[in-house]
Amino acid sequence: MTDRPDVDLAAEDPADVPTGTDAVAPPADGEDAAARRLSTAPVEAPADAPVSLGLLGWLRWGWRTLTSMRTALILLFLLALASVPGSIFPQRGTAPVDVTQWIQENPALGRFLDRLGMFDVFASPWFAAIYLLLFVSLAGCVLPRAAQHWRIVRSRPPAAPLNLSRLPEHRRLESDAEPQRVLDDAAQWLRAHRWRVDTEAATDPDGGWVAAEKGYARETGNLVFHVALLGILLAVALGSLAGFRGVVLVREGSSFADTRAQYDSFTPGRAFDDADLPPFAFTLDSFDAQFQRGGQQDGAAREFSADLTVTPEPGAEPEKVRVEVNEPLVVGGVKAFLVGHGYAPTVTVRDADGEIVFRDSVVFLPQDGAFTSTGVVKVPDTVPQLALQGFFLPTAAVDDVRGPHSTFPEDDDPAVFLAAWTGDLGLDSGRPQSVYRLDTEGMTRIGIDALRPGESWELPDGSATVTFDGYVEWASFSVARDPGKELALLASVVAMIGLAASLLISRRRVWVRVNPGPGGVTVVEVAGLTRSEHASVADEVEALTEALPVTTSTSTTTTPPRA
Secondary structure (H helix, E strand, O other): OOOOOOOOHHHOOHHHOOOHHHHHOOOOOOOOHHHHHHOOOOOOOOOOOOOOOHHHHHHHHHHHHHOOHHHHHHHHHHHHHHHHHHHHOOOOOOOHHHHHHHHHHOHHHHHHHHHOOOOOHHHOHHHHHHHHHHHHHHHHHHHHHHHHHHHHHHOOOOOOOOOHHHOOEEEEEEEOOOHHHHHHHHHHHHHHOOOEEEEEOOOOOOOOEEEEEEOHHHHHHHHHHHHHHHHHHHHHHHHHHHOEEEEEEEEOOOEEEOOHHHOOEEEEOOOOOHHHOOOOEEEEEEEEEEEOOOOOOOOOEEEEEEEEEEEOOOOOOOEEEEEEOOEOEEEOOEEEEEEEEEEEEEEEEEEOOOOEEEEEEOOOEEOOOOOOEEEEEEEOOOOOEEEEEEEEEOEEEEEOOOEEEEOOOOOOEOEEEEEEEEEOOOOOOOOOOOOOOOOOOOEEEEEEEEEOOOOEEEOOOOOEEEEEEEEEEEEEEEEEEOOOHHHHHHHHHHHHHHHHHHHHOOOEEEEEEEEEOHHHOEEEEEEEEEOOOOOOOHHHHHHHHHHOOOOEEEEEEEOOOOO
16 A cells, blocks of 8 residues: 555544545545545535536537538528529629619618628628638538548458347358358458458357458548538639629620720629739620510520620730620630620710710610610710610500500611700719619700601700611620639539449448357358448348358348338
8 A cells, every 4th residue: 555645644543544435435524634635535516516618618619519510501501591682683793784773773772782792692791601611611520521431441340240140131051161261262252242351260269250341432422522512612712712703795896805994893803813814805796686486485585696706815816706695705714605685776966056976876774575675875065964865675666554665676666765854964973873874853854756767856955966876786795714613513523423422332241250060060150231221231141151162051031121
């Protein structure tokens, strides 16, 4: 016994020193300090004592909660839910004109939703927060599991249980062959059928055994699927950081150069630099749209195409390119998709002296499937300033209910209906304003008229003459560069392969145990176990049994798979 220097055993009565079972009981009230120090019983905390995890404990709890599969599923659901506004409200990255029009038509609600990021959902801070948490959750869940799976794959299959008859698939056999030969034949057959095999020689007093396992690719496929999901998230994040997306409207005969100032809307990634824009340019030579005539889908779009003259870089030879809906322009690592089109009436305005003060093709925006289009012509160089607001109708019609409208999207009978306003356009106020909308506050309407191509209208006050010269078509292009798209495609293919493996492959184990029996007979037991529902290892156990040098079968047990 080792003396304890802090206790004077001689000063104590031996009866007071706890021994045997008394040593684990807490000292009774009144015992002195030495007896209490000798007690090995745990000190009980008061019932009302607070329990605290401490900072490290709370951090550990938070990390385990965040990296659990349940949390990852919740975050995935939240990400899907957060994406819903992106399909309900127009987005600046793809339809900036629609966003401006939506806010103008709903000013109070529009400004509120704009502050919440509903018109730029996928670049909003709250969407990025959910996205980042989902990435961290999946990484913290999958990567440790992958490391653990790697260790399991490299480990030996589990040894044969002592009582194989309790397994779902069991065969008991007798053989005249030596025990070691039975084990060798079993191991050879299993290796030939791509099982991972481990053996215990038959010199063991309890007999030898062979253990084999197959189907690790199931868990491998599951992990590959989740790692691929991480790759997809990483690819999308890479595209959002280093890529860009812009929308530009180009009229027939007009050109576009890939500079930020020429975009109607431009959404760069957080790490994007304007110097990374490839220096290409193109001219919209012509645009062609075909629509169905007659039948239940009268007026439905059938074909859109834009003929471009593209200059890949300064000094390069121009080349002719046709862009269609699913065939974008690809140049300098950038893709330009054809996403919309419409009409731009050409208007000439002359002052009272006959001098031309305005001549241009003005983009009008379609409002329905028949391309009833609205727009504004602003003429600041007259006194007072002049504005024309109205409709362009490719196939004009007028009735008492709908007023001026188009009945077909193609230009069968084009016309413009214009209202003339005079006053201050507000261009000198310094406040930005939409080119598609007219603020009539402080202006006076002086007349309304309808014009066919080639017709002119002298305003009632004689200050100007408006001529409808004709029209051209315009096309809108969504120009984007996404450096993560190749990674996203690769990760998507890998995810599908991993998912197929996790669904189609079943994990199973088989064992063969031999024991010496009476009269020199070798007793052989073959058993199997599957670790996947709705799967069976019976066929493989039966095939292994037939490959062994057995004489008679004494018993067979088969449990059918659960339905």
